[in-house]
Amino acid sequence: MAFQGTERYVASPALMLAVNAAVTLQRPLLVKGEPGTGKTLLAEELARSLDTALIAWHVKSTTKAQQGLYEYDAVSRLRDSQLGVEGVDDVRNYLRPGKLWEAFQAERRVVLLIDEIDKADLEFPNDLLLELDRMEFHVYETGETVRARHRPVVIITSNNEKELPDAFLRRCFFHYIDFPDREGLQRIVDVHFPGLQDQLVDEALTLFFQLREVPGLKKKPTTSELLDWLALLLADQVPISALRENEAGRPLPPLAGALVKNEQDLDLLRRLVFMQRRQGRKA
Structure with a gap:
């Protein structure tokens, strides 16, 4: 074997x-x-x-x-x-x-x-x-x-x-x-969602890894949660533009409930968004 x-x-x-x-x-x-x-x-x-x-x-x-x-x-x-x-x-x-x-x-x-x-x-x-x-x-x-x-x-x-x-x-x-790197996750996504638009996957993976890197996050999103999130993005026909809006001062990712699984992390992300927006206004 x-x-x-x-x-x-x-x-x-x-x-x-x-x-x-x-x-x-x-x-x-x-x-x-x-x-x-x-x-x-x-x-x-x-x-x-x-x-x-x-x-x-x-x-x-x-x-x-x-x-x-x-x-x-x-x-x-x-x-x-x-x-x-x-x-x-x-x-x-x-x-x-x-x-x-x-x-x-x-x-x-x-x-x-x-x-x-x-x-x-x-x-x-x-x-x-x-x-x-x-x-x-x-x-x-x-x-x-x-x-x-x-x-x-x-x-x-x-x-x-x-x-x-x-x-x-x-x-x-x-x-x-070990948690897969970006290339490894790309391969996993390709297996579960063959033919998925490259641009959508690229934007989704960027957001996903940014979320995992947030300091102080109690529960980082995992591979299975990424796959759930992608399935929801496809089911709701979320446009790529909605993912691109998630840059400095951005709102939470669309359908964030598939990735963020407790109120402490949700509150942390909201506070970070608020601080980013306030810093943006001062600039």
Whole structure:
């Protein structure tokens, strides 16, 4: 296997190298980067390029590692035993396979995405060390061991909300997705909006990078937000002239709500516009 991106996913040479290295080493690929830089989409497109299934485990703050293996529904079993339901004697009827079990039992190699692992508690990554290392786990209720038929390609994403344990990091191949430069973003835009007018893209990218460079911005707009913004500009048929007006003393970019996602940043930008206009009048 040699991952080279897809027609819908522009991967940098460093990212392609990281994916292929992780597969060669049979290690999970831990991917970090700003939200919206395509970490989750990487797993989706990798599965697509391999023509295989994607099994996605989206981690929440309440998620426990055991849920990825299986869950035993003791409450339902107790209720069924009181009601005399048939099959209550077979504990397997009350085991709910998790995403790892599903990936391990797949008929062919799949891509397993553990998305936003840093949302869970600090023990969550360590609780998966053995299972991801050996590609097996024990089911205590039945005494059986579930082993991977085919070792899945494991992609783990993190937004750096929490530090991950060293023991876990040692078992992963790591890659940080840098924010694309202008040329890289141009390629991404071309993939999602083929044939888009060059002048519109040029003006939009200029505004986008100017916004990202505003000092004190709490949340910089990301790639996914740029694509949303361009889609809105096209849907509303915003003229290029409306983007060109956004120079010194300008109003906020049209449809700025696609790029600016909190009131603190919106207030900061408005104050900067006010100061620019006042300085312009004094001049």
